[in-house]
Amino acid sequence: MPLDVDHQFHLQERRLAQHAAKGLSACVGMPAAQYFTDRIPVSGVSRRFAAREGLDVLTHDVLVLEAASQEVRSEPCLALTLLFEGEGEGVILGDADGPALGVAYRPMTWYASFSTRALGARSAAPAGSRYRLVELRVSHDFLARLGRLDDVMVLDARHPRHCMSRPGVWVGAAPVTPMLARVGEQLHAAARAEQVDDLTLDARALDFLALSMDLIVPREAARADGLDGRRRRRVQEAATLMRAELAHPWTIAALARRIGLGEKTLKQGFREVYGVGVIGYLQDQRLWRARALMTEQGVSVIEAALQVGYANPSHFARLYRRAFGVSPSRAIRQGGEPGHGA
Helix, strand or coil, X not given: CCCCCCCCEEEEEEECCCCCCCCCCCCCCCCHXXXXXXXXXXXXXXXXXXXXXXXXXXXXXXXXXXXXXXXXXXXXXXXXXXXXXXXXXXXXXXXXXXXXXXXXXXXXXXXXXXXXXXXXEEEEECXXXXXXXXXXXXXXXXHHHHCCHHHHXXXXXXXXXXXEEECCEEEEEEECCHHHHHHHHHHHHHHHCCCCCHXXXXXXXXXXXXXXXXXXXXXXXXXXXXXXXXXXXXXXXXXXXXXXXXXXCCCHHHHHHHHCCCHHHHHHHHHHHHCCCHHHHHHHHHHHHHXXXXXXXXXXXXXXXXXXXXXXXXXXXXXXXXXXXXXXXXXXXXXXXXXXXX
């Protein structure tokens, strides 16, 4: 369903009840107002919650009314972002430590950025683009209290999710796993609620942090038995093929032949990289795409089902209700507009 445009931008900030500070604490990384402000042509809502000392939760659902570019300043932190919708480019500006580094924004992508020094950055967004995302900003002190700071300090170009890096900054990216997508949507919904439940928001934020850290620093078992780089790339290629043709009647055997892996290796690889089996991954991607078609583009239930490969609308509706807890028709009625509650 199209986003309602009221040509107004709303930034709302507060601390969660669990936060030890008496007032709103200083932002981690950079002020929320640097993302989208009333000085640039956007409409929608951004919310920032100070969840813990050194942990911020940010959610954005905005529409860019005119092509925009802005520069921001970020202090050292770990930023974890799940971009549901959005396009454009982000650039870390060049300085004495190295040249500029750019990354394209892609929907349903997870990004991680870790910095050990202050950085300048610039983002560019085309007119008409909608940005719907959740982000955690985590301080070095918070990571140290969790015992995870050393894990991120050693990130380099050899990491399987490495996207770009130079002294003082590392950026990684990966397609969103079905589990991370679910938790991200739950976090986004909790933050958008008219009456935010602080306990639920805090719990979903910690879930999102834990899943993100698993993507950055795999558990020891995964390291010991993991895929080598070549086979991991083949598994990711298989996922890309399925996402590009969701309506295709994919089978594990056909997919394995396309990418040059054995069926057993393909199935094991999907479990390791995406946390779900091949067919489970395909089903999740189909349902998420159908959800976007219905709630953001106004496509009918039957047409959405057909576009993602389900010829039987009743079967599609059962799978959809099982995944999202509501029927497809109710999802259409609820729509996808940004929240405006306090």
